Structure formats: structure tokens, C-alpha cells
Amino acid sequence: MAEATALPPRFQQWFASRGWAPRSHQLAMLEKGRQGRDALLIAPTGGGKTLAGFLPSLLELAERPPRNTPAGVHTLYISPLKALAVDIERNLATPIREMGLSIVAESRTGDTGEARKQRQRLRPPDILLTTPEQLALFCAWEGARTYFADLSCVIIDEAHALWPSKRGDLLSLGLARLQLFAPRMRRVGLSATVDDPDLVRRWLGRNLLDPPPSAEVSRSDGGGSGALVEPSPSGPSGHLPQRGRIHDHTVDLVLGSGGAQPIVEVLVSDGRVPWAGHTAEHAMAEIYQIIKGAKTALVFVNTRFQAEFAFQELWKLNDDGLAIALHHGSLAAEQRRKVEAAMARGEIRAVVCTSTLDMGIDWGDVDLVIQLAAPKGASRMVQRIGRANHRLDEPSRAILAPANRFEYLECRAAADAILGGHLDGEPARIGTLDTLAQHVMGCACSEPFALTDLYDEVRTSGPYADLSWEDFETVVDFVSTGGYALRTYDKFRRIVPGQDGLWRARNAQAVLAHRMNVGAIVSPAMINVRIGGGKRPIGGRKVGEAEEGFFEQMKPGDTFIFAGQVWRFNSLVGADAFVTPAPDKDPMLPSWGGSKFPLSTYLAGRVRAMMHDEAEWPALPPDVQEWLGYQKVRSIIPERDEMLLETFPHGKRFHLVCYPFEGRLAHTTLAMLLTRRLDRLGVGPLGFVANDYAVNIWALKPMDALDLDDLFAQDMLGDDLEAWLAESFLMKRAFKACALISGLIERRHPGQEKSGRQVTFSTDLIYDVLRRHQPDHLLLRCARADAATGSLDVARLGEMLARVQRRIRHAALDRVSPIAVPIMLEIGRERAPGDAAGEMILAEAEEDLIAEAMA
Amino acid sequence: MNESVCGVTSLAFQIGDCGGLRLEIAGTRAVLRHSGALWLEAERTMVVADLHFEKGSSYAARFGQMLPPYDTRETLDRLERELAALSPATLVFLGDSFHDGAGEDRLPGEDRARIAALAVGRQLVWAVGNHDEDGPRTLPGDVVDEAAIAGLTFRHEPLPGAQPGEVAGHLHPAAKVTSGRATIRRRCFVTDGARLVLPAFGAFTGGLNILDQAFAPLFGGPALAAALGPRRVHAVGWKSLRPD
Numbered sequence A: 001m002a003e004a005t006a007l008p009p010r011f012q013q014w015f016a017s018r019g020w021a022p023r024s025h026q027l028a029m030l031e032k033g034r035q036g037r038d039a040l041l042i043a044p045t046g047g048g049k050t051l052a053g054f055l056p057s058l059l060e061l062a063e064r065p066p067r068n069t070p071a072g073v074h075t076l077y078i079s080p081l082k083a084l085a086v087d088i089e090r091n092l093a094t095p096i097r098e099m100g101l102s103i104v105a106e107s108r109t110g111d112t113g114e115a116r117k118q119r120q121r122l123r124p125p126d127i128l129l130t131t132p133e134q135l136a137l138f139c140a141w142e143g144a145r146t147y148f149a150d151l152s153c154v155i156i157d158e159a160h161a162l163w164p165s166k167r168g169d170l171l172s173l174g175l176a177r178l179q180l181f182a183p184r185m186r187r188v189g190l191s192a193t194v195d196d197p198d199l200v201r202r203w204l205g206r207n208l209l210d211p212p213p214s215a216e217v218s219r220s221d222g223g224g225s226g227a228l229v230e231p232s233p234s235g236p237s238g239h240l241p242q243r244g245r246i247h248d249h250t251v252d253l254v255l256g257s258g259g260a261q262p263i264v265e266v267l268v269s270d271g272r273v274p275w276a277g278h279t280a281e282h283a284m285a286e287i288y289q290i291i292k293g294a295k296t297a298l299v300f301v302n303t304r305f306q307a308e309f310a311f312q313e314l315w316k317l318n319d320d321g322l323a324i325a326l327h328h329g330s331l332a333a334e335q336r337r338k339v340e341a342a343m344a345r346g347e348i349r350a351v352v353c354t355s356t357l358d359m360g361i362d363w364g365d366v367d368l369v370i371q372l373a374a375p376k377g378a379s380r381m382v383q384r385i386g387r388a389n390h391r392l393d394e395p396s397r398a399i400l401a402p403a404n405r406f407e408y409l410e411c412r413a414a415a416d417a418i419l420g421g422h423l424d425g426e427p428a429r430i431g432t433l434d435t436l437a438q439h440v441m442g443c444a445c446s447e448p449f450a451l452t453d454l455y456d457e458v459r460t461s462g463p464y465a466d467l468s469w470e471d472f473e474t475v476v477d478f479v480s481t482g483g484y485a486l487r488t489y490d491k492f493r494r495i496v497p498g499q500d501g502l503w504r505a506r507n508a509q510a511v512l513a514h515r516m517n518v519g520a521i522v523s524p525a526m527i528n529v530r531i532g533g534g535k536r537p538i539g540g541r542k543v544g545e546a547e548e549g550f551f552e553q554m555k556p557g558d559t560f561i562f563a564g565q566v567w568r569f570n571s572l573v574g575a576d577a578f579v580t581p582a583p584d585k586d587p588m589l590p591s592w593g594g595s596k597f598p599l600s601t602y603l604a605g606r607v608r609a610m611m612h613d614e615a616e617w618p619a620l621p622p623d624v625q626e627w628l629g630y631q632k633v634r635s636i637i638p639e640r641d642e643m644l645l646e647t648f649p650h651g652k653r654f655h656l657v658c659y660p661f662e663g664r665l666a667h668t669t670l671a672m673l674l675t676r677r678l679d680r681l682g683v684g685p686l687g688f689v690a691n692d693y694a695v696n697i698w699a700l701k702p703m704d705a706l707d708l709d710d711l712f713a714q715d716m717l718g719d720d721l722e723a724w725l726a727e728s729f730l731m732k733r734a735f736k737a738c739a740l741i742s743g744l745i746e747r748r749h750p751g752q753e754k755s756g757r758q759v760t761f762s763t764d765l766i767y768d769v770l771r772r773h774q775p776d777h778l779l780l781r782c783a784r785a786d787a788a789t790g791s792l793d794v795a796r797l798g799e800m801l802a803r804v805q806r807r808i809r810h811a812a813l814d815r816v817s818p819i820a821v822p823i824m825l826e827i828g829r830e831r832a833p834g835d836a837a838g839e840m841i842l843a844e845a846e847e848d849l850i851a852e853a854m855a
Numbered sequence B: 001m002n003e004s005v006c007g008v009t010s011l012a013f014q015i016g017d018c019g020g021l022r023l024e025i026a027g028t029r030a031v032l033r034h035s036g037a038l039w040l041e042a043e044r045t046m047v048v049a050d051l052h053f054e055k056g057s058s059y060a061a062r063f064g065q066m067l068p069p070y071d072t073r074e075t076l077d078r079l080e081r082e083l084a085a086l087s088p089a090t091l092v093f094l095g096d097s098f099h100d101g102a103g104e105d106r107l108p109g110e111d112r113a114r115i116a117a118l119a120v121g122r123q124l125v126w127a128v129g130n131h132d133e134d135g136p137r138t139l140p141g142d143v144v145d146e147a148a149i150a151g152l153t154f155r156h157e158p159l160p161g162a163q164p165g166e167v168a169g170h171l172h173p174a175a176k177v178t179s180g181r182a183t184i185r186r187r188c189f190v191t192d193g194a195r196l197v198l199p200a201f202g203a204f205t206g207g208l209n210i211l212d213q214a215f216a217p218l219f220g221g222p223a224l225a226a227a228l229g230p231r232r233v234h235a236v237g238w239k240s241l242r243p244d
Helices: A009-017 A024-035 A049-063 A082-098 A114-122 A132-139 A166-181 A197-204 A281-293 A304-317 A333-344 A378-385 A405-420 A433-446 A451-459 A469-481 A508-515 A548-552 A601-612 A614-619 A622-634 A664-680 A719-727 A729-742 A756-773 A778-789 A794-804 A818-825 A835-854 B055-063 B071-086 B109-117
Strands: A038-042 A075-078 A105-107 A127-130 A153-156 A186-191 A251-255 A263-266 A297-300 A324-327 A350-353 A368-372 A397-401 A495-497 A503-505 A526-531 A542-547 A559-562 A565-573 A576-581 A643-650 A653-658 A685-690 A695-699 A808-812 B003-006 B011-015 B021-025 B028-032 B038-040 B045-048 B090-093 B123-127 B142-144 B146-149 B152-155 B166-168 B173-179 B182-191 B224-228 B233-236
Touching (some): A009 A049, A009 A082, A024 A038, A024 A186, A024 A251, A038 A197, A049 A075, A049 A127, A075 A132, A082 A105, A132 A166, A132 A433, A166 A451, A186 A197, A263 A405, A281 A304, A281 A368, A304 A350, A324 A333, A368 A378, A378 A397, A405 A601, A405 A818, A433 A495, A433 A503, A433 A508, A433 A778, A469 A495, A469 A778, A503 A508, A614 A622, A653 A818, A695 A818, A756 A778, A756 B071, A778 A794, B021 B182, B182 B233
Parallel strands (some): A075 A127, A263 A397, A324 A350, A368 A397, B045 B090
Antiparallel strands (some): A495 A503, A526 A542, A685 A695, B011 B021, B021 B028, B038 B045, B182 B224
């Protein structure tokens, strides 16, 4: 361990004055800073991680000699949350003030006032705290090169939350740009525990290119970053360098000490686990008692609706009047800030929250984390548990409360995974091309670029290391002309090559439009929930925001829970939903009970193993054991590597239920594709439901005699998928996101703000036309790739189909099996409206009309 | 097929074999096609509204926004299918045929030739709209402010108040219908039996909800919406409609 004397006296005294000793990872980060090395610090929350990241910069800034000319930004700090950047600004002020350092640290986010932004541009602070979106804006500045010439360090906070996303792609491209402006810049990543640190290191680091393969690729600056950094000693030496790369890692890894092992329990309330359900309603009374026994508890749920439900239930039981609050992304920002402030003051006993509190600001004395319903992934659970007890030497306490029997298995698997240190693996990140298109436009707004230089620059970014020249050219052509085979837009180019061969933005209008649309966060169209009633509502107080789809299911007069209260829905006008309080009414329960997170592959594997391996059963609660025991008698418990498929009649219909355990998204895709096949086979499929564990399809005719290997043949992912995808609303949604990020559609246009609702309509039209006339267009490729990994989980489905080939165990039953009960109970819950469904709705409306006429 | 009487407007309609909706507009027999075209069989006249040719390239030229340039040919594909099915002697464009005055000049050669070929063996009538005030300059056909055929008056923008026999476009009507768990929104015709507003025919043309204020001066009371489906038109009563 390094000596505390590595610190100058002023810093030593400050640590001592707080009763602290510098932690070993803080000193290790200091050493990396002195050596000029990139470094990723992985440490649990509460270990002084942020200070470790800033310490080298504080030291350097404290020791720098006075200068005649004003210095540029020394350290750029980037956080995924605006609020976190502001919070860190406040936290940094303490050591700076107490040590009497002359260092200016300021935040800059979308909420920062114009005057402050102007001043920051003229007189850069030493430490600038900001978000990835602001960095994308910096990259599009004229004069960005000069502004960041003195940059010596970039700190990426919560790197685990950023890297596997389009925001992460954009940020990585931004880092490549900054590195060009400031070749000596160090990269520092701060991250909570991750399963595979190498993936984060590859994302964070600079990818070093080989000498140019041909004379036409030239390096204009002569220096590059290549000569300055040696291969990381801790990098995997076994990896063969790929063509065009020397090695993957420039980033050293620093691991914080693990801290105390968390205490994780799975709650079996009242000795029982329900058959089905998503709300853990049965456990509420016990959870209330547990909250009473804790100082401050965070109660995590997976969806906003579950949050509303749990909040209601807990207040019904709240005879002691405990301060129990609610926090989720749909609440008005002001309301959320209030809850956060009360938390910080220690005035709150429990907060029911969604992923909005997964990361970020330190919330006072949380000593217990409760997860209601299954966590869906071990990594997310570790992160949530880390919210409790921000002191390393004391164990964090967490209670998982499963809502049904499958969830019990999942919670057990998650608890085991956390104790065993097994986290959900993620695939390596491959940079998305719609995000690259936005970056290319940003670069053109900042300064003219040469194609080959920008290509080299982009490939120094980890996610884009393997970007082909062809794809790069396609992206540049897309940015310039839209990339259409019909070359009618060559005269309207957004970026144009000059006589010097350099590309630049066509005019000031193109630059302005880009700056107004920077970012890779695409959220669904949101409706403002306002208090107001009657036919001509007058805009009342805004209660919060909800996704557009939420109100489409409602009729005026329906009641629902939102922001912890019961409301009556009155009308939807433009982007406003008008509601009035209805405290005496029973709320209509939200129809959507599932989780928005798909079950992680790792947990799914563990759940499968627990179910299929009888040796694991004795550790389970009696009713779960009994359930599986009945399953063994009445149906089949398959081998570990098999997939169970059951067929049975129920009522007038015949059911096919299979249990792949691949998550709701992959299952929904599977069900759609199976339904198409069953339709062709003539069994008359009528409908399906999918949850995280199983798929249930019902039909007019029995399905016992089908060739199952044939039914699950992998070619399902070929033509069937293509045909289905083409019409899928999921594809349209993916396309819309790509169209917005790539700049094809502008969210905001100079002089007018386009609402999400308007965008929805026009991108669907564009999608339909483009699909028919240029199916290989860049944005359709992007949308397909996104749908495959994201909303459709086709990648996972493909792996599953390969896994179960000739390993399907079929049980032809005369009635429903024990483990099929939960998915049978989900029938009638949620179905996506397809084209046929749309026709049915219109036909119903017509029948209504006829009935009206005849009455 | 089923025949019905719309209670609120005393409007008789019938769904025909081709999925079109047959009814009388101010006493003239008409078919509302699920393509969005109006068909007057007795006159062998087909009417389409708001094609907005070259809307895509208009965004590229004016804002540098590179929407796909295929909207004109997409619209032409659909138009040609209807012409092949009906063989009209007269084809009436109800205005806003081009998205802007310069649209005609931006037409790719192939698309220009296809539009010109629409005139082979038939009369083209271009009513002008607010987007194309001068009408096409180099394409065949008559450019008119309004046209009178079979006792009906064809103009781009509907006039306020009672206008029996007026057939217009301009408003891009769309109907939104909600049932149980899902909502759909479709382009539609809207009529009270005395006047008719056509849906926009163009590939990139959005829709305005017919509950919007803009429709209020046109119809004294509840009207009938005829929503376009992939295979047929669906008559939708006022009570089933939802605002956006």
C-alpha cells in the first residue's frame, strides 16, 4: 500500500482534520495520475470513489505555478445525471474551501443559465462538471479545439450506467475528439461493480491504430496519441491484436476494496409465496413492519405502476404515520426534488422508488434496501443494494420480496449471485451508426474535417474500433445527402466538401438545427398530467408526466392512481391530460403488471437450474417445493439443458405453453413468430401471452401432434422474422429513435418546438415509404440492429433456439400443469395492437354505429 | 353487404364489394374508396386530394432535412393502382397536388414522366390549393380554381357554413378510435350527406383529427367519418371518435 505521505502536507492535514486516512484506491488513483495513465476505478459506493477520481486533479491544480494567461479547463467531469453534476459541484466545494485552494469548479448542464454559460465560455473554470449531452454540444462548438487545448483529465462517473448505450457511444466519440484537441488528456472512469471490467476499459480507453495501411490515409498532426502510452501492464496479454489495432487497453484497472459482504434475504411473508401476480401485495404488512424497524429504507420496484401501487398499500397500513414517500420518473421534477431534499435531511422513513434512484446522489442514512418483485438482474440489484449504508465497513442490508413462485426462484438466484459475486454478463459494445451520424454532423459544425482524419479519429473510440471504411462513408453520405439511392439531394447537402477537400456544415442554419437536437436520449412522447375538468379545461397545476399510451386506454370518468393519489380522468387535449382528484373512488388498477426490464440471461440460467435440479429443492420454501413436486407428478421436470413444452386443453381452447426463461421481450418475439407458423400449420392460433419465464399460445385445434423441432427450427429468424418485423410497431419505434438521433428528423427546429406526438406520426409514414423504396437504407439497418438487441431481443432468441434444438421435452397433458398456472392467469392482460386488431377496433366502432342507428 | 342508416344524420350508406362506401352526396351517387379516392361512377370521374408531391424534397431544399425522396413515387404507385382499377375518364386533383410552388421543378425525370402519363386517355383537372397557388405549369391538364361536375362543386379549401354539394380537401381529416386497450388513428372521409371532405392522398401527409375546431364550421352536427383500412372503408360514428 502506498504511503499517506504521497500527499502534500495541505492534503494530509485536511484528511486528518476530517478524521480520515486516504484509502488505498485513492492513493492508487493518485499514482495513476502522476504517471499520466488512464484508469478505471471500480469500487462499491461509499468508498470515496468520487474523491479518488478528483484527487489527482486537485493536487495538480494546487501545485500549478501561477500563469499570466488565463488557463483553459483542466478537468472535465461527466455524469449521466444533471442532478449528480450539480451535487458533485457542491461536494467539491468543501475540500477546495477547507484547504484554501484557488480552484474554480462549476457545473454546466441543460439547466444552467445563459449568463453563466457565456461566462464559462470566456473564462473556463478549472473543473467543469457536466453531462454527455453537453460534451456533444462542446464538440459542435466553433473553437472547441482551443477551448479544450489545456484539458488534462476527463472523469466519467457511473461509467457502468453509460457505456452500454447510445449515450455511451456518443460520449466515447466525444472523448476521441477531446483527445485530439488535448493529446495529453487522461481518461478516468468511476464505476460500481461490473461483471467484466475489460468491457468498460475497452469502452473508456483509446484504441490505437496501426500505421496507415496506404498512403492516402495520413495523420495530419504527426503526433497522434499512439507514442505516448504504453500497453497497459494489466491488460490481457493473451488477446491477439486484431487487424488495424495494436491492443485494446490503454486503461489501467484499480479495484477498491470490496467492503463488507452485503446481507441479502429473500422474504417469504407469512410462510407462503403466491401462485401469480406482480405486486407482492401479500407481503405488504410484513414489509411495513420491516420499514418500521429500519432508520431509512429504499423500496425499489421495477415499474412506475408498481411504485404507485406499493405506495398506496403501504399508506393504507401506515397507522404510525411514518413519512413514506414516492419517487419515480413521471412525477413532476419539483416534487421529486422535494422528496430528495427531505431524504437528505433525514426526514423520511421510506421511499418507494423506481430506477430513478438507482444511482447518483448520496441520500443520507439509508440502512435498508427492499426490492419488491424480482430484480430481473443481479448487477442492478448490487447497484440498488449499494444505495444502503454508504459506509464501507458496515454491511448493506437488503430484502428481496418475490411476488410469485417464479419470482421466488429468481430472487433466490439473485441473492446467491450477489453473495457469489456473479453478475450479469454484457456483450462488448459495438458503436451505433445513427449516433455516429450525429457526431459527424457535430464535428462539421465545429471545424472543417478531412474524411480520412475523422475516420481514424472515430476508430480510436472503443465501440467504433472495427468500423469499416464503407460504413463510415455511408454515414458521412447520410449526414450530407440523406444517403438515398435516388441522388436528388446532392444539391441540398447538409455538409459539403470544400475546394480544400475538407468537409464543413453547409450554412449557419444547419449548425443551429444540429445544436438544438444534440443528444442520444429518446424518450416516449409524454403527456402532461394537469388538474382541470369539464369540456373547456383551463390549464391547472401540473402533477407529472405519463407516457402517451397510458391515457389511450382510458375513457373519461376512469379512475387511476398517479403520484400517490386517486384521480378521475376527464379529457385529453393536445399534450395535456386533465384530471381531478377522486380520493373516494377505487382506482382502476393499471393493466400492466410486468417488469420493464427483461430477465438477465445469467439469472434465467440459474432459475432454470434451480427448477430442473431436484437437489436444489430442499432449500426452497415448502409451498414452492410442493408446487414443483406436483409438477413432477402431473407433468415433467426437464433435464437442465432441456426446454419443457406442454400442450393441454382448457375450456374450448387448446394451449401450448413453453418455458424458455429468456425474458419477456424475447418471448414476445418468439410468440409472434410461433403464431405465424401455427397459423400456416392450420391449428388456428387465437392469441398469446408472454412473461419473463414462459410463452402461452392458444388455438382452435390441439397442438399435441406437431413436429416441435420443426416448429422451433432456427430458420424462424429468417423470412418469418423479416415479414413480421416489417409491420411491427416495435420496429417503427426503433426507427423513430434512430431517425431522431441521426438528425433525419429534428425534435426541435429553429423557431418551433415539435412535440413528440407529431414526430410519432411522421416517422411512421417515413418508415413505410423508406422500407418499400430503399430497404437497405442506413437508418433501416440501424433500426433493425436496435430492435434485434433491444426491444425484440432477437439475439437472445437466436441463442435460445440453438440451445433447445432437439432438446424440447414435450408433455401432452389433459389439463393445465402446476407451473403453467401463472401464465394462464396472465391471459387477457396486455396485447399489442397489430394490424388485424386495428381492423377489429374499427369493425366494433361500426357495429356501435349500426346499433345506434337501429335503437 | 351490410346496409345501414346513420341515425344522427339520416345518412344511408352501404359497404360495396370493393370495400368502398356507397352513399349520396347532395343527391349524387358516390363511392368513398379505401384508397382515399372519391369515385363518381356515372361520370367516370375519380377525385383525389392533397397529394403533396415532392414534400420530401421540399424539406431538404428549405431546411436541409433529408426526408426520403420517395414520397412522389409512393403516391404515384397508389394513384396508378386506383386508375387501373377504375379507368376514369376524368381525374380531378383537389389542390395541394405539389407541396410547394417549386416542387414541379424538383421532380425526378422518371416521376415527371409518370405524372404526364396519367393524362393518356383521360382528362386531368388540377384545382389549385394554398400550397400550389398557380397549379402545375408544364404538366398536361386544366388548371382551375374550382370545378363543377355532376351537380357537385370541387374546390381545395372548404368554405364555412352550409355548402351543399361541396367536395373539398385541404384539412387532411383523420379519425381516432379507441376500444378497450388500443387506439388507432386513420385517415378518413368526413361527410354529413350534403358536403364531403376527402382525406389527403399523399404518402407524407399527416392527418388532422376531425374533432379539431377546424371542422366545426363545416358541419352543423355530428357527421360520418369513413376511416381508411387496408381492405375496406369503415364507417365510424361521431360517438366513437376520440380527440388527440
